[in-house]
Amino acid sequence: MDAIADDAGGKRARGLDRAFEILDFLRQKRQALKPNEIAAQIGAPRSSVYELVNLLLRNGILEFTGGDGRVYLGRKLYFLGAAYENHFDFTRECEAALERLAGETRETAQFCMLDGNKYTVVHMREGARPFRISTDIGQSVPIPWTASGRLLVAHMTDEEILAFIPPQDFQLPGGEWLDPQAFLTEVRQAGHEGFFTFNSIVDSFTHCFAVPVMDEGHAAATLCLVTPRDDGLANRDRYLTCLKDAAASLSQAPTRPRRG
Structure with missing residues (x-):
C-alpha cells in the first residue's frame, strides 16, 4: 500500500x-x-x-x-495576486520608492527580480519625459541582456552562474554572442561596486542603471532607471545617488506579512 x-x-x-x-x-x-x-x-x-x-x-x-x-x-x-499584495507591506514600500525615483529623475523607474533563470520587471513607474520607454511587466528576459542581471547573480560562484543561465541566453538580440567570461567579469565588477550601468543591449537609444535591493546578504531584487542614452550619461552620478538611496530604504523595509 x-x-x-x-x-x-x-x-x-x-x-x-x-x-x-x-x-x-x-x-x-x-x-x-x-x-x-x-x-x-x-x-x-x-x-x-x-x-x-x-x-x-x-x-x-x-x-x-x-x-x-x-x-x-x-x-x-x-484576485490571488491582489490578496498576496495586500498581505505584504513591502509592495507598498516598493511602489512608493518607484514613485519617488520617477519624480526625482523624470525617468522610467523599475523594480526587477529573477523569475526562475530569467529576469523580469515586477513594478514600473514611467517618467515625466515626452520620450517614453515601455517594458512589459512580467515578461521574461535573458539575464545577460540586462544591467540588473549582473547584480542578481553576483552571490553565485562562476560555476553556479554558468550552470544557472541557459547557454543560448548569451546570444544577444542582434544575433551576436556575449562571451560568458566577459559577462562573469562584469558580474564581479557589479558585485564589488554595488551597481551596474551600461548602454542597453536591447534598445540602442537607452542607458540602464541598476542597484541591488539586499536581503540576507545578496541582491533579492534591483531598482533600475531606464533613460535616454545622452541624458543618462550626463546625469550618471545623480541618478546613481537617487537609486542607492531608494534601494537602501527598501533593503531595510520589512518583507514579512503584515499582522492582521
Whole structure:
C-alpha cells in the first residue's frame, strides 16, 4: 500500500508541475491558445494537457477567450495576486520608492527580480519625459541582456552562474554572442561596486542603471532607471545617488506579512 500511495503522490506532484508549466507558458506567450497548441509547444501529451486545462477552467484559473476553444489566464489569478499584495507591506514600500525615483529623475523607474533563470520587471513607474520607454511587466528576459542581471547573480560562484543561465541566453538580440567570461567579469565588477550601468543591449537609444535591493546578504531584487542614452550619461552620478538611496530604504523595509 505504501508503494501505491507514493506512486499516486508522485503523479499528483507531476500533474501540479505540468499545471504550473501551462500557466507559466501562457504568461510568457501573452496570448490565448488552444490546448493542443499548448501541448505541442511545451512537449506534453495532449490528453494530460486537456485534462489539466479543464481542471483549471473549472476553478477559474484559466478562462476561454478569443474563440475557437482558446484559453488564457483567468481572473482568479488577479484576485490571488491582489490578496498576496495586500498581505505584504513591502509592495507598498516598493511602489512608493518607484514613485519617488520617477519624480526625482523624470525617468522610467523599475523594480526587477529573477523569475526562475530569467529576469523580469515586477513594478514600473514611467517618467515625466515626452520620450517614453515601455517594458512589459512580467515578461521574461535573458539575464545577460540586462544591467540588473549582473547584480542578481553576483552571490553565485562562476560555476553556479554558468550552470544557472541557459547557454543560448548569451546570444544577444542582434544575433551576436556575449562571451560568458566577459559577462562573469562584469558580474564581479557589479558585485564589488554595488551597481551596474551600461548602454542597453536591447534598445540602442537607452542607458540602464541598476542597484541591488539586499536581503540576507545578496541582491533579492534591483531598482533600475531606464533613460535616454545622452541624458543618462550626463546625469550618471545623480541618478546613481537617487537609486542607492531608494534601494537602501527598501533593503531595510520589512518583507514579512503584515499582522492582521
